[in-house]
Amino acid sequence: MALSEEQIVAILTDVFRTHGYQGASLQIIAKATGLARASLYHRFPGGKAEMAEAVMKRAQAWLEMEALAPLRDEALSPRDRLRAMAKHLDAFYESGRKSCLLDAMSIGEPGSSLCRLTRGALDLWTRELASALTAAGFGPAEARDRAERAITLIQGALVMARVRENPAPFRQILAELPEQLLRT
Amino acid sequence: MALSEEQIVAILTDVFRTHGYQGASLQIIAKATGLARASLYHRFPGGKAEMAEAVMKRAQAWLEMEALAPLRDEALSPRDRLRAMAKHLDAFYESGRKSCLLDAMSIGEPGSSLCRLTRGALDLWTRELASALTAAGFGPAEARDRAERAITLIQGALVMARVRENPAPFRQILAELPEQLLRT
DNA sequence: TTGACATTACCGAACGATCGGTCTACGTTG
DNA sequence: CAACGTAGACCGATCGTTCGGTAATGTCAA
Numbered sequence: 001m002a003l004s005e006e007q008i009v010a011i012l013t014d015v016f017r018t019h020g021y022q023g024a025s026l027q028i029i030a031k032a033t034g035l036a037r038a039s040l041y042h043r044f045p046g047g048k049a050e051m052a053e054a055v056m057k058r059a060q061a062w063l064e065m066e067a068l069a070p071l072r073d074e075a076l077s078p079r080d081r082l083r084a085m086a087k088h089l090d091a092f093y094e095s096g097r098k099s100c101l102l103d104a105m106s107i108g109e110p111g112s113s114l115c116r117l118t119r120g121a122l123d124l125w126t127r128e129l130a131s132a133l134t135a136a137g138f139g140p141a142e143a144r145d146r147a148e149r150a151i152t153l154i155q156g157a158l159v160m161a162r163v164r165e166n167p168a169p170f171r172q173i174l175a176e177l178p179e180q181l182l183r184t
Numbered sequence: 185m186a187l188s189e190e191q192i193v194a195i196l197t198d199v200f201r202t203h204g205y206q207g208a209s210l211q212i213i214a215k216a217t218g219l220a221r222a223s224l225y226h227r228f229p230g231g232k233a234e235m236a237e238a239v240m241k242r243a244q245a246w247l248e249m250e251a252l253a254p255l256r257d258e259a260l261s262p263r264d265r266l267r268a269m270a271k272h273l274d275a276f277y278e279s280g281r282k283s284c285l286l287d288a289m290s291i292g293e294p295g296s297s298l299c300r301l302t303r304g305a306l307d308l309w310t311r312e313l314a315s316a317l318t319a320a321g322f323g324p325a326e327a328r329d330r331a332e333r334a335i336t337l338i339q340g341a342l343v344m345a346r347v348r349e350n351p352a353p354f355r356q357i358l359a360e361l362p363e364q365l366l367r368t
Numbered sequence: 369t370t371g372a373c374a375t376t377a378c379c380g381a382a383c384g385a386t387c388g389g390t391c392t393a394c395g396t397t398g
Numbered sequence: 399c400a401a402c403g404t405a406g407a408c409c410g411a412t413c414g415t416t417c418g419g420t421a422a423t424g425t426c427a428a
Contacts, residue, residue, distance in 0.1 A: 002377095020291045022207040026414060036379045038416080043377090047414065099291070106347045107204045107288055118347050148344075148353060149337075156340025160332075163290045163302050169332060186403095210388060220405045222390080227403090231389065 008033055008043060013055045013101065020104040021052055021114065049113070052105065056117040059101055063121055067092070071132040078136035082178035085129075090174050093158060096167025100158040125151055136182060146181055153177075192217055192227060197239045197285065204288040205236055205298065233297070236289065240301040243285055247305055248312075251276065255316035262320035266362035269313075274358050277342060280351025284342040309335055320366060330365055337361075 003011075015024050015032050026048065030037045044050040070076060070084030093100070102118045126147050133143035154177075157170040187195075199208050199216050210221045210232065217224070228234040254260060254268030277284070286302045310331050317327035338361075341354040 020204060020206060022204060023292045025412080027412080035377095037414085038380075039378050041415070042379095100343070102347055103287065103343050104291055106343075107283070107291055108207045115347070115349075119349075122344070122347055149357075152340035152344050152353065152357070153333075153337055154340065155343040156336035156338065159284070159287050159290075159339040159343060160306070160336050163286055163299070163306055165299075165303075169336065173333075173336070209386080211386075219403095221388085222406080223404050225389070226405095 003033065003035070005043065008035075009054050009058050012051050013059065014098070016052060016055055017099055017101045017104045020107055021048075022108050024048075052114055053117065055101070056105065056114065056121070060117065060121045060124070062092070063125060068125065068128040071128050078132065079178050079182060081132055082181055086174050086177050089154065090171070093170065094167075096158065096161035096170030099162040100155060103155065103159065122151070133181065150177060150181055187217065187219070189227065192219075193238050193242050196235050197243065198282070200236060200239050201283055201285045201288045204291055205232075206292050208232075236298055237301065239285070240289065240298065240305070244301065244305045244308070246276070247309060252309065252312040255312050262316065263362050263366060265316055266365055270358045270361050273338065274355070277354065278351075280342065280345035280354030283346040284339060287339065287343065306335070317365065334361060334365055 011033050012029065015029055019025075019028060026037045026040065029048075029051070030040060033040070035043075040051070041047065044054065046053070067085055067088040070088075071081050073081060073084070076084065092098075102122060105114050106118045126144070129147035129150065130140075130144040133146055134140055136143075138146065153173055154170075157173045161167045161170040195217050196213065199213055203209075203212060210224065213232075213235070214221045214224060219227075224235070225231060228238065230237070251269055251272040254272075255265050257265060257268070260268065276282075286306060289298050290302045310328070313331035313334065314324075314328040317330055318324055320327075322330065337357055338354075341357045345351045345354040
């Protein structure tokens, strides 16, 4: 076994986020992983759909356990919690050089199981961020508003970075995020 | 000739924005337009790429002559100029029910001619909006910052609306946009 | 330690379907 | 008739997927 499941799903994540679900052909995936198309069906009997599902599951797990975990860390100040989240996001998106998985996966037919997974991740993110903001002293409605707005801004920045092939604006928005969110 | 070129490109716009460039197969396009695949090649000898180009050209023309024109209307107050733009955007995106053309077109391989067109539209938009903000009294750097931020927010809201299948946040962001942009 | 037997991991070849694209002929309209 | 818009039939390529088979990798009784 040359590649572990974890390694393969990591590669799949990269392929799907750059080509989108439809654009990620098995040929591209096979070349990226170094496995033959048939071999991929050994790892993922459900085919392309199962690969995408594995990618989304892993992304959601990463989001929950890495990026959002600091938000619940009571040893950190509210500002440092947000800074920690921003740092993880910066790493995941490679400072804006990699585009958004949610975006790439959800383009195409709606109502698919993929869409449910992406929506779940987005809702989780919003909820956790809002919760961290209430802990910072904001009222529930205001906290949720700010959280939603911040995530919207991040999504937009990723689109902008991809279209313009320029990651700078994304980095800036991420850097300003903690201050912006806590500004009274 | 049952359908005019304008009508066809309008239909193509809708197909491309909902399926993305890769996901919009000629079969889907043929069904949507009511024309046989071969007939489409009579209208667009360059095939799918030319169809996409026509869509982007039309979108850019619409952006310039409809959505951005009010920004230069000296008979309007700065606030009303922004309100007019927001109104046009709301119509184009059908209050968030339709997803973003730039986003759907630019996912996939970068460096294509499509990417150049999308980037051009985005740059035009940013420039015009920033110009309107300088006319409203902001310094050039501040105006550009605000313009970029507003467009980023809109893009993000469109992604959020698509993923969550809920256009409400998009409508809200668009409604708040004029006040937000002019807030000193 | 060895031989026999599963199990696992992998891949070449081919499947039917669909992809984007072309050719040629037919109907309409001037 | 000539020009134009249309489409049925078809092309090679590629799509996602399946199948048969082959190396490795245990597993375990003899």
